[in-house]
Amino acid sequence: MSKTMLGGDLIVVDDFYDDIEAVRSYAxxxxxxxxxxxxxxxxxxxxxxxxxxxLKDLFSEFAGVPLEPADGAVYGNFRVGLEAQVGDVAVHLDHVEWSAIIYMNEAPMDQTSGLSIVRHVDLPRVKVDEALLQELNVADRKEFDRTWVRPSSSDMSKWQRVETIDVKANRLVLLRSGNYCHVVENVFGTDLESGRMTHSFFMDEAQ
Structure with missing residues (x-):
């Protein structure tokens, strides 16, 4: 199953890997x-x-544009979030054009988890595009990040959820993540085996 949202900027594909257990075992x-x-x-x-x-070919096919690994960014590493750990950034804006994450396991039955696309309550729309940057008189997305995102990153009263993609094992979430503020909802688990595991890729459009 695949689903496209946000005008093609968010693509969700279930049953992505042919053998998710083999990939998870390797991870x-x-x-x-x-x-x-x-x-x-x-x-x-x-x-x-x-x-x-x-993988790069599949990501490009789903995005509808040729993609390549972003310089200096994570591409293909696994990440495990653990419930006891707290970062200093919640809502964030990626400094790449696209991100792909594949969920490698299920969330516990009694806990929701996923990725939420959010809009700052003081902004007129969710997409951080060139038109919005001009309206706000900020030079680029990095300045937008410094002035709008990071000061209120951990204050969820400043953010409205627009879409939430739940954790589901073997689900790909492909997002034009340089254009949308987003936040990880509820990591879980206490160790490598039980933690929220993703296979992560950060990409730019090929020039």
């Missing part, structure tokens, strides 16, 4: 950086990526 066999190296976001990240040319 569990990898080494992970310690939590203190996780940066602004809660979780631990694999020290090595898992990639294939076919």
């Amino acid at each position: 569990l066999s990898l080494e992970y950086d310690p939590p203190e190296m996780s940066g602004h976001y809660p979780g631990i990240q694999s020290t090595r990526p898992a990639v294939s040319p076919r």
Whole structure:
């Protein structure tokens, strides 16, 4: 099953991998950086990526534009969010054009989890495009991030949820993430086996 939202900027594809258990087993066999190296976001990240040319082709096909790994960004690493860890950034705007995450496991039955697209309550619309930047008189998305997103990143009273994509094992969420503020909803688990695991890719459109 696939579903397209936000005018083609958000694509959700279920049953993405042919053998999700094999991919997850490989992910569990990898080494992970310690939590203190996780940066602004809660979780631990694999020290090595898992990639294939076919993945880039699939992401490009679903996005409708040719994509390539963004310079200096994560591409193919696994990330595990743990409920005991708290980052200093919640709502954020990626400094790449597209992101793809594949959920590698289910959330607990008694807990919701996922990715929410959000709009700042003081802004007229959700998409951070060139027209909005001009209206706000900010030079680019990095300035928008500094002035609008980070000051209220952890204050959810400043944000309205527009779409939420629930965690479901083997679900791909492909988002034009440089144009939409978003937030991870509720990480879970206490260790590598039970934590919220994703396979993560950050990409730009090919020039």
